[in-house]
Amino acid sequence: MTRPGGEDFSVSQGDTSNEVVLRGALTIRTVTQAKAAFDGFNPETLARINLSSVTRLDTAGAWAIVRLQNRFSEAQKPLELTGTTDKVASLLHTVAQTMPSPEKAPQSPFSFAQWLDGIGQKVFAGAMFLRALTGYLGIFLHRIGRAVRHPSEFRFTSLVHHCDEVGFKAVPIVALMAFLIGVVLAFQGSTQLRQFGAEVFVVDLIAISVLRELGILLTSIIVAGRTASAFTAAIGSMKMREEIDAMRTLGLDPAMILFVPRILALLVMLPILGLIANVAGLFGGGLMAWIDLGISPAMFMTRLVEGTSVDHVFVGLVKAPVFALIIGVVGCHAGMQVESNAESLGRMTSNAVVTAIFAVIVADAVFSIFFARIGI
Amino acid sequence: MTEREVIIRLRGIRNQFGSQVVHEDLDLDVYRGEILGVVGGSGTGKSVLLRTIAGLQKPAAGSVDVLGTDVLTADEDTRQALENRWGVMFQDGALFSSLTVRENVEVPMRAIEGLDPEIRSELADLKISMVGLQYLAGDKYPSELSGGMRKRAGLARALALDPDIVFLDEPTAGLDPIGASAFDQLIRGLSHSLGLTVFLVTHDLDTLHATCDRIAVLAERKVLVTGSMKDMLKVEHPWVHEYFHGPRARAAASEGSAEPGEKGN
Numbered sequence: 001m002t003r004p005g006g007e008d009f010s011v012s013q014g015d016t017s018n019e020v021v022l023r024g025a026l027t028i029r030t031v032t033q034a035k036a037a038f039d040g041f042n043p044e045t046l047a048r049i050n051l052s053s054v055t056r057l058d059t060a061g062a063w064a065i066v067r068l069q070n071r072f073s074e075a076q077k078p079l080e081l082t083g084t085t086d087k088v089a090s091l092l093h094t095v096a097q098t099m100p101s102p103e104k105a106p107q108s109p110f111s112f113a114q115w116l117d118g119i120g121q122k123v124f125a126g127a128m129f130l131r132a133l134t135g136y137l138g139i140f141l142h143r144i145g146r147a148v149r150h151p152s153e154f155r156f157t158s159l160v161h162h163c164d165e166v167g168f169k170a171v172p173i174v175a176l177m178a179f180l181i182g183v184v185l186a187f188q189g190s191t192q193l194r195q196f197g198a199e200v201f202v203v204d205l206i207a208i209s210v211l212r213e214l215g216i217l218l219t220s221i222i223v224a225g226r227t228a229s230a231f232t233a234a235i236g237s238m239k240m241r242e243e244i245d246a247m248r249t250l251g252l253d254p255a256m257i258l259f260v261p262r263i264l265a266l267l268v269m270l271p272i273l274g275l276i277a278n279v280a281g282l283f284g285g286g287l288m289a290w291i292d293l294g295i296s297p298a299m300f301m302t303r304l305v306e307g308t309s310v311d312h313v314f315v316g317l318v319k320a321p322v323f324a325l326i327i328g329v330v331g332c333h334a335g336m337q338v339e340s341n342a343e344s345l346g347r348m349t350s351n352a353v354v355t356a357i358f359a360v361i362v363a364d365a366v367f368s369i370f371f372a373r374i375g376i
Numbered sequence: 377m378t379e380r381e382v383i384i385r386l387r388g389i390r391n392q393f394g395s396q397v398v399h400e401d402l403d404l405d406v407y408r409g410e411i412l413g414v415v416g417g418s419g420t421g422k423s424v425l426l427r428t429i430a431g432l433q434k435p436a437a438g439s440v441d442v443l444g445t446d447v448l449t450a451d452e453d454t455r456q457a458l459e460n461r462w463g464v465m466f467q468d469g470a471l472f473s474s475l476t477v478r479e480n481v482e483v484p485m486r487a488i489e490g491l492d493p494e495i496r497s498e499l500a501d502l503k504i505s506m507v508g509l510q511y512l513a514g515d516k517y518p519s520e521l522s523g524g525m526r527k528r529a530g531l532a533r534a535l536a537l538d539p540d541i542v543f544l545d546e547p548t549a550g551l552d553p554i555g556a557s558a559f560d561q562l563i564r565g566l567s568h569s570l571g572l573t574v575f576l577v578t579h580d581l582d583t584l585h586a587t588c589d590r591i592a593v594l595a596e597r598k599v600l601v602t603g604s605m606k607d608m609l610k611v612e613h614p615w616v617h618e619y620f621h622g623p624r625a626r627a628a629a630s631e632g633s634a635e636p637g638e639k640g641n
Contacts, residue, residue: 028485028499028537032492058538059570060495063502087571094569100498100505103512341519343473 007056011037019048019082026054026061034061038068043077052083062088062095070099136259136333137325143253143260153253158261166227166262167269171276173226174219178277181214182206182284190293199293203300206285207308215281216274216316217364220323223270224356228331231262232352235335236345244336263328270324271317278316311376319367323360330356380407383541383573384429389438391424398424400597402438408540411567411574412602413584416594417615422577425594426543429575430464431455443540460487462541463534467549469526471518477504477529478514484536503532508562524555528562535566544576548583560586581628593619605629 009030014021020041026034049065051057065081072079084092147154189202235258238244244254282304289295295303334352338345384406391399398421406412416422427433429440431447440447445458463484471480481500485491504514507528518526527547534542547563548556564587567574578584584591585605592602595615601608608620619625 028488028491031499032490032495035492035495059502059506059535060499060538063499090569094506094565095502098502098505100501100511102501343519 021050023053025056027058028060031060043072043075048080050083066096136329162265175280178280179284182281183288186285186288203303210281211312215277219277220360228352228356231331232334232349236338239338259332266324266328271320274320326359327356383408385441390436402598410589413588413591414577420594463539464543465530465534469530507532541573548580
C-alpha cells in the first residue's frame, strides 16, 4: 500500500494519438493535479482513457473522471474508458449515479424595500418582546394575587430556597464590590477635591453617589449577571427536557411553581442586598478617607449625618423592587424561550444577562430623570 | 470459508470504569469488506467497544490491531495516518453546530495538503449526494435538519476521506421505520460500491436482517458468539435465544424472508 502523502499520479500518451494513459494513484491527494490535467483535454482529439495502470482510485478520483466524461458528453464526443476492473467500474458507476447537480438557492437581489422590511421586522420583534415581558409581569402579578387567595398553592419552601440562592449567597460578592467602589470613589474624589482644598466634601461625594446611584445600580448589575442567568439556565433546561410540559399535563402551573418563588425572592432580597451594598460602600469610602485624607471616622459620621439627606437612601432603595422585577421577569421569560437544543439554552442565557443589565440601566436613567423633575 | 484478511483484531480486551468491569478478556475479528453488527443488552458496553477500537477509550488491558497497526502503542504520526483510514458516525451525527453540512464534510479534507478549496467543496457535495441528501442540504446548519438527515450528514463526514472502515453507532435509532430501512439500504449499497468494512452497533433487529453479514453478540463481558443470522438462531444461551426468538425478532425475520433479494446483492 502506498504511504499517504507519497502518492504519484501522471498522464502519458497512449499507443494511439487519441488515447491517454493514467498512471499511479488517482485519489483525493492527487485530484487537484488530475483535475488540472483533465481540464486540458480536448474532446476533439481525445477519445479513450486507459485506466489499467491506475494503482488506486477513490471517490475523489472517480469524481474527476466522471466530471471529465460529462464534459465530453456535453460536446457530443463520448469518452471511452479502457482497462477498468470490476471494482473501478462499480465505483465509477456509483459516483456517476450520485453526481450532484448544483442548484442555487433562490436569492432575491438586495433592495431598499427589503432593507426597510428588515428594519420594520426588527422594530416589530422588539415591540413583541416588550409585550411578552409585560405579559410575564402580568402573569406574575396574577399568580401573586392567586397565592393571596389560595395560600396553599404557594410554595413557601421554594421561596426560602431561592432567597438563600439569590440573596444570602450573593452577600459576599455584593459587599466586596460595594466596598471597593467606596474605596475608589474616596481615592479619586480626594485627588480632585484636594486641589480646591475641599477634601471634606469627599464625604458628600461618597454618600450621595453610593446611596443614591451606585450602591443599588451595581448590586442590580451583579445580581442580573448572577441570577438572571441562573433563572434562564434552570427554567431553560427544564423546558429543554420537556419538564415544563410534563408539569402542565400533571395539572401543575409552571408560573406558580417556577416564576413566583424566584421573582418574589428577588423582590425581597434585592433591597436588602442594596442596603448591604450601601453600608459596605460607605465603610470602604470612610476607611479610605481616613487613610488618605485623615478624616477620622467620627468626623466622617458627623459630616455624613449632617450633610446628607436621608432622601438619598430612599431614592436609591425605592428603585430596588423595580430592578428586581426586571431581572426576574427577563430571566424567567428567556428561560421559557429555550428550544429543544443545547445551543438555544446557551444563547438565551447570555441574552438574558445582556437584556437584564441593559434594562436595569435604562430604568435607572428613567428614575434619574423622574427624581430630577420632581426635585428630590 | 477461504481465508479472509482480518482488518480489526481485538485480543484480551479489558475495559473497566472504577470497579465495574465492562469487558474482560474480549476477542473479536472483523474481516475486510464485511458488515459486522454488534448487539447486546443495555450496559454490555457496545458503544464502549466501538470507542475502544476507534481509540477514544483506552482499555485497561489487551491489544487493538487495526489495518495491521497496534492502535494502543502506535506513535502520533502512525495514529494520524490510521485515523484518516476510518470514519466514525456518532449516534446523533455529532456534526459541528457552527458549520454548515458542507463545511462539516470538508473538515476532514482540510488535512489534505494541496487540495484545491473549490474541488474540496465539490467533493463534499458529492459525499452529501452519495448519502442521499439534497444538494441544498449542504448549505444548511445541523440545527435545521431532521434527525435522519443529521445521521446521513454524519455518515457523509465519516466517508469524507474514503475510509477503509466506518464505525456506526446506532445508525437507525430514533428513525421512523421508512427512514430506518432507507438507511439500512444506504449502508449496504455504500459498503458494496466503495468496498467498505462496516462495524455497526445496533439494537435494531431489522437492521441486522437487512444489512449485516455477520453478527457479534456481547454478553457476559465478552463476545459470546459471532456468526450469521442463521447461526444466531441455533445458539442455546438464554439471552441470545430470547433476543433472536422474541416476538420482535420473529416479526423482523418474517419481513426479512419476504424480501430475499435484499440480502443477495
